[in-house]
Amino acid sequence: MTRKATRKTTNVELLNQLRDVLGGRRVSRGETDRINYGRDLWPRSLLEVRKGQVPHQPEMIVWPETTEEVSRVLRICNEMRVPVVPFGAGSGLCGAAQPMCGGVVLDAKRMARIERIVPETQMIVCQTGIIGAHLETELNRHGLTMGHFPGSFGTSTLGGYLATRSAGMAATGYGKIEDMLISMQVVLADGSVIRTRTAPRRATGPDFNHLFLGSEGSLGVITSATMRAHMLPEARVFRALSFKKMDAGLNAVRRMLRAGLRPVIARLSDEADTLTTLHALGVEAKDCVLLLVFEGRAVRIDLEMKKALAITRELGGRDFGEATAQRWYGRRNSEQYRQSPLMTDEKLLLDTVEVSTVWSNATHLYTAMRKALSKKVSVLGVMPHAYPEGCSLAFTIIGRAGRADDLAAYDAVWKLALDTAAQAGGAISHAYGIGRLKFDRLAQQNPAAVELLRGMKRRLDPNDILNPGKLAPCTEGAC
Amino acid sequence: MLKKFHKEIEYGTYCPKLCRFACPVANATGNETQTPWGRMTLLHLVGEGALNWNREVSLSTYRCTTCMLCREYCDHEIEVPAVMLAAREKAVADRMQPQESAEFERFFSERHNPMGDDLAARLRTLLPSSLFNPDAQVVYFPGCVMIYNYPQTIKNTFRVLEAMDINYVACYDAEVPCCGVPLHDQGYQEAFAKNAQELGRKLSKAKVIITGCPSCAYTLKVQLPQAGVQLTDRIYHMTEFLAPLVAEGKLPIRRPYTKRLIYHDPCYLGRYLHVFDQPRQLLNEVCREPIEEFSWHRQKSYCCGGGGGIPVTNPVMARDIAQKRLVEVHEGEKKSLVTACPSCMRAFEKADDSVEVLDVVDVLARCI
Structure with missing residues (x-):
């Protein structure tokens, strides 16, 4: 999409109009705010900030508190052709909240009622x-x-x-x-x-x-x-099980869901993830580990767990018991923290590639991704979510690159990952979204759908002020 | 000053900011710069030479209540307040502290306390002279916030002690009325050290020090030694001192306390000094109704907004934080808020004068 926007205002005019709507305290153009709203948690931005770079900064940040205030802010920005990037808490992993074209970041957190x-x-x-x-x-x-x-x-x-x-x-x-x-x-x-x-x-x-x-x-x-x-669930039951191969674990989860069982969590680690992530969290197990959690009415979940264990036994799974799974559950968010110590090593880069596919293709996609990525980086594979029709697969990638070429290395790994996922029949995102990271691949993979999306964008946002450069690319224009 | 915090700054810059929801300042403002992640990012960029160390950056470091709740959600147990306090020290050295902070320091230096009043004289008019004994071994240190704002709580403290036949506790004469924590929190380490020396001389004979202020207790116990002033190692918060005695039945309870109460854990009493049970034990001894708890309580108690010098440099922010905490007080049946910290009491009262705010000792005194 071509940006039709040509800026019709100076920053001072814009600032004054926004202050008229929100007051002085809820509009900022301070340097420290512009820096901190210049990135979300996209790991590529971590590489940049490690080198002291925050290349895409907004000109202003606003904090509306009501729908009416959001409406007035958008009306002003639309009239003035100023980009607006809606912003939650900046935890996105694909750069969707990065203000590619500057403009105004609209932080929604004061709308929390x-x-x-x-x-x-x-x-x-x-x-x-x-x-x-x-x-x-x-x-x-x-x-x-x-x-x-x-x-x-x-x-x-x-x-x-x-x-x-x-x-x-x-x-x-x-x-x-x-x-x-x-x-x-x-x-x-x-x-x-x-x-x-x-x-x-x-x-x-x-x-x-x-x-x-x-x-x-x-x-x-x-x-x-x-x-x-x-x-709120009345009770919760846990189990850790292991399988020699990912295929058997995937099959076990598929059969559980086909049998009508609904674990709230069915997380399957491959051997590498077991030996790193799970061991770091105090889970003493080996091979491919399936962590199962059922919650709800006590009578129902006990029956569900019994049935799940029966399926597991049929497929050669080994039972590690309840305590192991409980230990993981107690520390389940801890793996998020590993990026800090890793990123302090200037030669490391890391990210997570997450894809999804139907059950009939799950083992193929897992194998293809692991094989392709392992040539360039260390790979920890997980099946974090499962549904009756298929599952998502997530690959934590940890690679080495120097300060001078880490961004190029990062981009190359991602190109390989997305090419492989597409060739192996996977969706290129299950839950993290598209952002800046995956848009090109989305356009290649499904051009007709992207064209339709562009049409909707033209109808809903003819001046291309809403988060330009995301989903519909900003190819030329004022920014 | 900041070099020794290299690890904290780097980890904070690359962190998944999972403590964000717990940071009272971040919640009050909704601003990413006011998260531990945002502040650490700025210090990292300064370290990289990508950002100038300027007044705007230094001001961001003054937006931390030092409540330490972020550490509860950090697997690496990064202590953000220590980094912020070091940055404030640098701001003072470079004359980049907030204007309000500079004025505060001048005011404190002239009057030797943050209130500007003759607190020693106030205290002498409050209590009988028999309670002042410069040679006493067990000393009650009321602290400047308590003397200035809550004289009745000081009186209640001695009423409770008297009712328990405890006559060996003397009141500190308040010639150096402040523990110095307001200076420490604003980054004035030199002035803090000077105040600490004077205080150390005044309290050198005390074998036991009791205070009703958690910040005073923490400062006397931990921060004075860091400034080279070693007092007795028997320093207690008043609730720590009273709880075992009341449990032994030494408090003559004439009537139970019948109104509903919700207890707020002060950050410095709870997370810093690990005193959680004693205030609850005391209240349970005298209250007819069960003590209500906030959703965020004990180790994960939420800040009142009164710490870290925030009321001086960012009073609106302090009010917003306190009001957020008070939402639960207004829910359900009418209740009063009880705590064990005069700074918390002051923060809540300034934010909402419709809430009755009490000290644990005030509740005890109403039952004797």
């Missing part, structure tokens, strides 16, 4: 700037849970989950965020506000929720959502 919790119907209405951990704390106080626990739980927002089609650690049981969404309120680029209806399973034409789910801030700003919550 819970408007209504209805325990009787397990529904919650809230603004989308709320952080996942805060939302869960409030739900727990009402006997509810969201069931959505991404690794970024402490630093990600509901809006971010919706805008990237996020998956939590318990997605196998509770589903992804799109399975929890009932309705939403969205501000479009021209400041107009649309609301989808809060009614179950509507058959009123296309579901516009899905237009904005995964749109990564490029089609509208999601300001409020009505979500489906779940009752």
